[in-house]
Amino acid sequence: xxxxxxxxxxxxxxxxxxxxxxxxxxxxxxxxxxxxxxxxxxxxxxxxxxxxxxxxxxxxxxxxxxxxxxxxxxxxxxxxxxxxxxxxxxxxxxxxxxxxxxxxxxxxxxxx
Amino acid sequence: xxxxxxxxxxxxxxxxxxxxxxxxxxxxxxxxxxxxxxxxxxxxxxxxxxxxxxxxxxxxxxxxxxxxxxxxxxxxxxxxxxxxxxxxxxxxxxxxxxxxxxxxxxxxxxxxxxxxxxxxxxxxxxxxxxxxxxxxxxxxxxxxxxxxxxxxxxxxxxxxxxxxxxxxxxxxxxxxxxxxxxxxxxxxxxxxxxxxxxxxxxxxxxxxxxxxxxxxxxxxxxxxxxxxxxxxxxxxxxxxxxxxxxxxxxxxxxxxxxxxxxxxxxxxxxxxxxxxxxxxxxxxxxxxxxxxxxxxxxxxxxxxxxxxxxxxxxxxxxxxxxxxxxxxxxxxxxxxxxxxxxxxxxxxxxxxxxxxxxxxxxxxxxxxxxxxxxxxxxxxxxxxxxxxxxxxxxxxxxxxxxxxxxxxxxxxxxxxxxxxxxxxxxxxxxxxxxxxxxxxxxxxxxxxxxxxxxxxxxxxxxxxx
Numbered sequence: 001x002x003x004x005x006x007x008x009x010x011x012x013x014x015x016x017x018x019x020x021x022x023x024x025x026x027x028x029x030x031x032x033x034x035x036x037x038x039x040x041x042x043x044x045x046x047x048x049x050x051x052x053x054x055x056x057x058x059x060x061x062x063x064x065x066x067x068x069x070x071x072x073x074x075x076x077x078x079x080x081x082x083x084x085x086x087x088x089x090x091x092x093x094x095x096x097x098x099x100x101x102x103x104x105x106x107x108x109x110x111x112x
Numbered sequence: 113x114x115x116x117x118x119x120x121x122x123x124x125x126x127x128x129x130x131x132x133x134x135x136x137x138x139x140x141x142x143x144x145x146x147x148x149x150x151x152x153x154x155x156x157x158x159x160x161x162x163x164x165x166x167x168x169x170x171x172x173x174x175x176x177x178x179x180x181x182x183x184x185x186x187x188x189x190x191x192x193x194x195x196x197x198x199x200x201x202x203x204x205x206x207x208x209x210x211x212x213x214x215x216x217x218x219x220x221x222x223x224x225x226x227x228x229x230x231x232x233x234x235x236x237x238x239x240x241x242x243x244x245x246x247x248x249x250x251x252x253x254x255x256x257x258x259x260x261x262x263x264x265x266x267x268x269x270x271x272x273x274x275x276x277x278x279x280x281x282x283x284x285x286x287x288x289x290x291x292x293x294x295x296x297x298x299x300x301x302x303x304x305x306x307x308x309x310x311x312x313x314x315x316x317x318x319x320x321x322x323x324x325x326x327x328x329x330x331x332x333x334x335x336x337x338x339x340x341x342x343x344x345x346x347x348x349x350x351x352x353x354x355x356x357x358x359x360x361x362x363x364x365x366x367x368x369x370x371x372x373x374x375x376x377x378x379x380x381x382x383x384x385x386x387x388x389x390x391x392x393x394x395x396x397x398x399x400x401x402x403x404x405x406x407x408x409x410x411x412x413x414x415x416x417x418x419x420x421x422x423x424x425x426x427x428x429x430x431x432x433x434x435x436x437x438x439x440x441x442x443x444x445x446x447x448x449x450x451x452x453x454x455x456x457x458x459x460x461x462x463x464x465x466x467x468x469x470x471x472x473x474x475x476x477x478x479x480x481x482x483x484x485x486x487x488x489x490x491x492x493x494x495x496x497x498x499x500x501x502x503x504x505x506x507x508x509x510x511x512x513x514x515x516x517x518x519x520x521x522x523x524x525x526x527x528x529x530x531x532x533x534x535x536x537x538x539x540x541x542x543x544x545x546x547x548x549x550x551x552x553x554x555x556x557x558x559x560x561x562x563x564x565x566x567x568x569x570x571x572x573x574x575x576x577x
Contacts, residue, residue: 089400
C-alpha cells in the first residue's frame with residue numbers, strides 16, 4: 001500500500017491520498033503504521049479516498065483509530081472523494097455521523 | 113394459439129391475503145421505498161419480464177391503486193381491474209377471470225422476487241431495482257401456475273394455503289428459515305399479530321421486543337424477529353423471516369425476506385437482500401462482504417447433517433450433568449413464583465439453554481447466522497463492535513439464531529441464543545470456551561443467590577431450612 005502525501009500550503013496539515021483499491025484486513029496493519037506519523041505530526045489531515053473502492057470492517061476500524069488520534073489532540077481528520085459503495089457502507093454502519101465527509105477536495109479545504 | 117395467448121399474462125393480487133392489512137391508512141404495497149412504491153417496482157419487474165396483460169385484483173385502497181397504475185401505459189402494459197367484494201374470496205375472483213392462457217404468473221403486489229442467486233442490478237433507465245432469476249427456487253409470493261391448477265384450488269387461497277398448494281403442486285422448494293419460537297422461549301418479547309397503530313402492520317409469527325419503536329407506515333412480515341431498541345419506519349417493509357438486531361434502524365427501506373440486519377446498523381433509503389444493499393439516494397449497489405453486518409439467513413440443512421455423533425454425545429453429557437441445576441432452578445421458580453436475583457441468566461438457562469440441548473440431541477435445531485469470528489478477527493473490529501462481543505454473555509448472542517431443522521417441526525421449534533453453538537460449533541475450542549463462560553456465570557449467580565439467602569436469614573433471625 002502506498003500513501004501519497006502532500007503538504008498543505010496555507011495550513012499546518014497534509015493531504016493523504018490512499019493509493020489502494022481495498023482497505024481491508026490484508027493491508028490495514030500497513031495502513032495504520034504508515035498513517036500514524038502523519039497523524040501525530042499534523043493538526044489537519046485530509047484523507048483522499050478516491051482510489052478506495054472497498055473498505056471492510058477492519059478498514060473502518062483503522063479509520064476510526066485515526067480519528068481518535070486526531071480528536072485526542074484537537075486535530076482534524078476529514079475524508080473526501082469517497083466513492084458511492086464506500087459511502088453506502090459508511091452510512092450503513094453510521095460512520096457518516098462520526099466522520100467529516102466531503103464530496104470534493106475544495107469542500108474539505110473550505111471546512112478547515 | 114391465437115394472438116391473445118402470445119401475450120404473457122399475470123394476475124397481480126393487491127387485495128389482502130388472509131390476515132390482510134385492513135384498516136391501514138396506506139396500503140403496504142404503496143409504501144414508498146427509495147422514492148418508489150413497492151407496487152411500482154413490482155410493475156417494473158412484470159414489464160421487464162415481458163408481461164403485457166396484467167389483471168389487477170383490487171381490495172382495500174382500490175381507488176389509490178387505480179389512480180396510481182392508471183391504464184398501465186407507462187409500463188407498456190394493458191391493465192384490467194377487478195374489484196374484490198368483501199364476501200368474495202381471492203380464489204373465486206381469480207377463477208372468475210376465466211383465463212384462457214395456459215400459464216399465468218400469479219403475483220403478490222408487495223413481495224418482490226427472490227431466489228438463491230439473487231442479483232440486483234440498477235436498470236439502465238434509472239434507479240429501478242431489477243431482480244433477475246432464471247427459475248423459481250424460493251417462493252416468496254410469485255409463481256407461474258397453470259390455469260387448470262388455478263381452477264382446481266377451491267377456496268384455498270389464503271397466503272399460507274397458496275404457499276402450501278404451490279409447494280405441493282408445482283414442486284417449488286421453499287426455504288424453511290422461519291424463526292419461530294415457543295412462548296416459553298420468548299420471555300420478555302411481545303408476540304403480536306395485530307395492527308399496532310394506524311399504519312403499522314405486523315403479520316403472524318412476528319416477534320417484537322417491547323422496546324422496539326415503530327413509525328407508520330411500516331409493514332413487518334411473517335416470522336420476523338426484531339430485537340430491542342430497534343427503530344422501524346417510517347416507510348419500512350421487513351420481509352418475512354428477517355432478523356433485525358438490537359438498535360438497528362430501518363427507514364424508507366425495504367428489507368427482502370430472510371435477511372439478517374446486524375446490531376446498530378442504519379438502513380436508510382435502501383433495499384437490502386442478503387449481503388446486497390441498494391442505496392437509493394446514492395443510486396449504487398454494494399455487496400457487504402462482512403457477513404456479520406448483513407447476510408442472508410440460509411436454508412436449513414436436513415436434520416441428519418446437523419449434529420454429528422460427537423455433538424450429540426456432548427449435548428447428552430451436558431443434559432445429564434446439568435439436570436440437577438435445571439431441576440433446582442425449575443423448582444425454585446415454581447416455589448417462589450420467580451427466579452429472584454440473576455434471573456435473566458437463570459431464565460435463559462431454564463427456558464432456552466436446557467431445552468435447546470434436548471433439541472440438539474434430537475437433531476432438531478440448527479445454527480443460523482454468521483459464522484463465529486476468531487479472537488484475532490474480533491480485535492480488528494472497530495471498538496463499538498468489539499463491545500458487542502464483550503457485552504454478550506456467551507459471545508454471540510446477537511449474531512445467531514437456532515431454528516428447527518425440519519419443516520414439520522417448525523412450529524414447535526426451539527429458538528435460543530447461541531449457547532448451544534458451543535456444542536455445535538466446528539471450532540470446538542472456542543465453543544467450549546463460550547460454554548465454560550456461560551456455566552461459570554450461572555454458577556456465580558447461584559452462589560451469590562445462596563449467600564443472599566443466608567444474609568437475609570441471619571438479618572431476620574430465622575434459620576434457613
